[in-house]
Amino acid sequence: MSLLYVSLSPSRHEYMNSINTTFDTPVLELKGSIMTVIVLHLKATDAGRLYPQLEQKIGKAQAFFRNAPVLIDLSDLGEAEQLALDFTELASTLRGMGVVPVGVRGSARSQNERILHAGLGLLPAVKAERSVAATESQPSTIQDTTQEAEEAKLVANAPQQTSSAIPTKVITQPVRSGQQVFAPEGDLVILSSVNAGAELLAAGNIHVYGALRGRAMAGINGDATARIFSLQCNPELVAIAGEYLVNESLAPSCINQCVLVSLGSKGLQFDVTGSFTPAP
Amino acid sequence: MTEKLLHEHTEQTQAKVVVVTSGKGGVGKTTTSAAFASALAVRGYKTVVIDFDVGLRNLDLIMGCERRVVYDLLNVIHGEGSLNQALIKDKRVGNLYILPASQTRDNDALSIEGVGEVIAALRKNFEYIICDSPAGIEKGAMTAMYFADEALVVTNPEISSVRDSDRIIGMLASKTRRAEQNLPPVKEHLIITRYDPLRVTKGDMLSAGDVNEILAIPFLGVVPESKSVLAASNSGIPVTLADEGDAHEAYFDIVDRFLGEDKPFRFMDVPRKGIFSRLFGGR
Ligand SMILES: Nc1ncnc2c1ncn2[C@@H]1O[C@H](COP(=O)(O)OP(=O)(O)OP(=O)(O)O)[C@@H](O)[C@H]1O
Numbered sequence A: 001m002s003l004l005y006v007s008l009s010p011s012r013h014e015y016m017n018s019i020n021t022t023f024d025t026p027v028l029e030l031k032g033s034i035m036t037v038i039v040l041h042l043k044a045t046d047a048g049r050l051y052p053q054l055e056q057k058i059g060k061a062q063a064f065f066r067n068a069p070v071l072i073d074l075s076d077l078g079e080a081e082q083l084a085l086d087f088t089e090l091a092s093t094l095r096g097m098g099v100v101p102v103g104v105r106g107s108a109r110s111q112n113e114r115i116l117h118a119g120l121g122l123l124p125a126v127k128a129e130r131s132v133a134a135t136e137s138q139p140s141t142i143q144d145t146t147q148e149a150e151e152a153k154l155v156a157n158a159p160q161q162t163s164s165a166i167p168t169k170v171i172t173q174p175v176r177s178g179q180q181v182f183a184p185e186g187d188l189v190i191l192s193s194v195n196a197g198a199e200l201l202a203a204g205n206i207h208v209y210g211a212l213r214g215r216a217m218a219g220i221n222g223d224a225t226a227r228i229f230s231l232q233c234n235p236e237l238v239a240i241a242g243e244y245l246v247n248e249s250l251a252p253s254c255i256n257q258c259v260l261v262s263l264g265s266k267g268l269q270f271d272v273t274g275s276f277t278p279a280p
Numbered sequence B: 001m002t003e004k005l006l007h008e009h010t011e012q013t014q015a016k017v018v019v020v021t022s023g024k025g026g027v028g029k030t031t032t033s034a035a036f037a038s039a040l041a042v043r044g045y046k047t048v049v050i051d052f053d054v055g056l057r058n059l060d061l062i063m064g065c066e067r068r069v070v071y072d073l074l075n076v077i078h079g080e081g082s083l084n085q086a087l088i089k090d091k092r093v094g095n096l097y098i099l100p101a102s103q104t105r106d107n108d109a110l111s112i113e114g115v116g117e118v119i120a121a122l123r124k125n126f127e128y129i130i131c132d133s134p135a136g137i138e139k140g141a142m143t144a145m146y147f148a149d150e151a152l153v154v155t156n157p158e159i160s161s162v163r164d165s166d167r168i169i170g171m172l173a174s175k176t177r178r179a180e181q182n183l184p185p186v187k188e189h190l191i192i193t194r195y196d197p198l199r200v201t202k203g204d205m206l207s208a209g210d211v212n213e214i215l216a217i218p219f220l221g222v223v224p225e226s227k228s229v230l231a232a233s234n235s236g237i238p239v240t241l242a243d244e245g246d247a248h249e250a251y252f253d254i255v256d257r258f259l260g261e262d263k264p265f266r267f268m269d270v271p272r273k274g275i276f277s278r279l280f281g282g283r
């Protein structure tokens, strides 16, 4: 099932103009960028312990990890242990869990060929990084109780989408039947309810801090990592990057619950994060 | 005494235009317009109620003045009769007037400018101008709400009615004079009519709480489903001028809350059965 959207975002227009009229203006740009990714630190490589533990950690927090890029860190492993690791199997297992392995850091030189062969990128081990990133010490307390996913800052050499601040559209009033709210570039945040017959459209994520009873379409320009969140989920329709479901096809168990909708390999995924009763 | 009250009010307050609107048809707009206007007049305010339902007029029937209609709103707009000729004075309450709609034309004949002139003239002479909107979201309904300062959103406790009201509330915030001229927004009030607590407990109807949660505008109260409403309108008497009854009391509560009085909500729960109905099964 797929919804077709004709995107009229200004950036697309500029892009087309540049091809049609001026051939010499660059249509792309390569840039390094600092961003936060999840780092998977491996401390042992024997498959009998590694894969069950991975399943336990990541499987438990599917919603949190879904589609998240993950960096594999081998700094704690000796060369012999690295040699025992099947990178292709590790990568495909991770993908099967809904996360996206992007590269390896801290690997021994001898392993680089095998890593590249598994379709993973190579990043230098960043020793200095640890002491610099002040934020790292804070999440560590949270880490203990939750997942071992560590948020670290890293300098990526690969071309990355620049994360220049795109303004979030915030609506404080109820969105009523017949009304449409459109965030053509960034996220859309509704600090109230969205009633049946209303429609939300956003290039990025959609957050509804109230009941979602209307239609919500996130990632309308094709961003499959966009998510939709609502405190009370009973939408007429939800769509992410064109994949959609109508109310009738929603699992009864997620109706009127706090729900996070994301797009996984098997289509739209609904994760119930709790339930919410609005104040009278 | 009424005269004295009237005088005091005129000194204090500016005229207010109140639209009675719903989106969906048949939910009780005309019943509410007639009852509300009459109750305001009983409370001493000089009030006129205008029928905007051109082509389907029936406010005059419910107000019991259908046999006294000479000129109507459209005649006034088109200069075929004066405003004073068109206004019908109620025979029961001193400061209540009706401006009927035309039965022979359709809504397209209503122009915003024309209605604006009529309302401007009425503002000089009345404290409350109640506009009974037609159903739908077409020109007639838009014209009826355009000049509103406040709105009574009339809803039945069922999904389709609530959704249409939701739509109308959105329009009050965007398609009215106040919205277009960046004035303070139209003040909205919710009235739930034909409310039957027994059917709510059975799950056949939405509860007042549900409706309030969805529409999220200030709540004036419920009007219970009542046989006396039909009886009153058949005899051309607004419920608030008819003999006592649930609906009669409910509408007076609503008007008093509208006027700023703090009254506990009534008629929201299933009435406790008396000894007789308990013995004989009641309904
Ligand atoms: N509280 C009530 N109890 C019982 N019947 C009611 C009640 N309120 C309204 N009705 C009935 O509902 C019907 C429609 O009422 P009314 O004409 O006031 O609705 P309306 O919204 O003005 O309709 P329209 O959209 O056609 O103008 C009438 O028969 C009226 O008697």
Ligand SMILES: [Mg+2]
Pocket: B029, B030, B031, B053, B132, B133, B134
């Ligand atoms: Mg009517």
